[in-house]
Amino acid sequence: MPQTLVLNATYEPLGVVTDRRALILVLNQRATMVEESNTILHYAGGQVTLPAVIRLTKFVRIPYRHAVPLSRRAIFARDGGRCAYCTAAATSIDHVIPRSRGGGHNWENVVSACTKCNHQKADRTLKEIGWRLRSLPREPVGAAWRILGTGRTHESWLTYLKPYGIEALGIAAASA
Ligand SMILES: [Zn+2]
Incomplete structure (x- = not known):
């Protein structure tokens, strides 16, 4: 099931919803489309491109920040x-x-x-x-990190996740 990244009004990544759910949020003007996906939804009256990233029109406060699971x-x-x-x-x-x-x-x-x-x-x-680390490993902080636990991700999300320290989305950087 294609998914959509949900950004807070401040552009901070909050979570992930299905692209259908995201479209409803946009149609109800509770969110605006930031990035289009490459999925087109056909319906009786025409067609619409489903969003890959949406941004909430109203700021949502996150009351509590969980530790980021080590995975x-x-x-x-x-x-x-x-x-x-x-x-x-x-x-x-x-x-x-x-x-x-x-x-x-x-x-x-x-x-x-x-x-x-x-x-x-x-x-x-x-x-x-006699080896050295390029940087000191630390625990990441922020809601954006929960996105990684949600399964399928979209390449266009990275732009919005990078400011929170997420440098890559895929697990297998397999190419040698
Ligand atoms: Zn190496």
């Missing part, structure tokens, strides 16, 4: 789908301090990595092999 997809999104050590396309998750050496499975100790680096590093620490 493979979210780690790739934070790290731009690139290896934290050499910037090649990432294919795996690496624990900076290896788990076998007491490293935790948390935002501060996980990065996306390419197969080569992950293999070379094995269960050694960065100090032992």
Whole structure:
């Protein structure tokens, strides 16, 4: 089912709805279309392009911010789908301090990595092999990160997610 990204009046990403639901919000003037999808809905009287991104006309306050779940997809999104050590396309998750050496499975100790680096590093620490991280891994903050847990995403969403630190949408940056 095609989905639509919903932005707050401030352009902050809030969540995802079905494209039909998004169209109804637009028709009821509760939202405006920001980006069109490539899905055209045909009906008796004609046709309409369904939205890929909509923006609410009224600001909605978010009362509570949840912690961002640590997932493979979210780690790739934070790290731009690139290896934290050499910037090649990432294919795996690496624990900076290896788990076998007491490293935790948390935002501060996980990065996306390419197969080569992950293999070379094995269960050694960065100090032992003289490697350095391009940036310090941190836990991401904000409602935009919930979008990653909603399944299907659209390439055009990235423009609106990037200001919140989401650098990539796909999991498999498979090309070598
Ligand atoms: Zn690498």
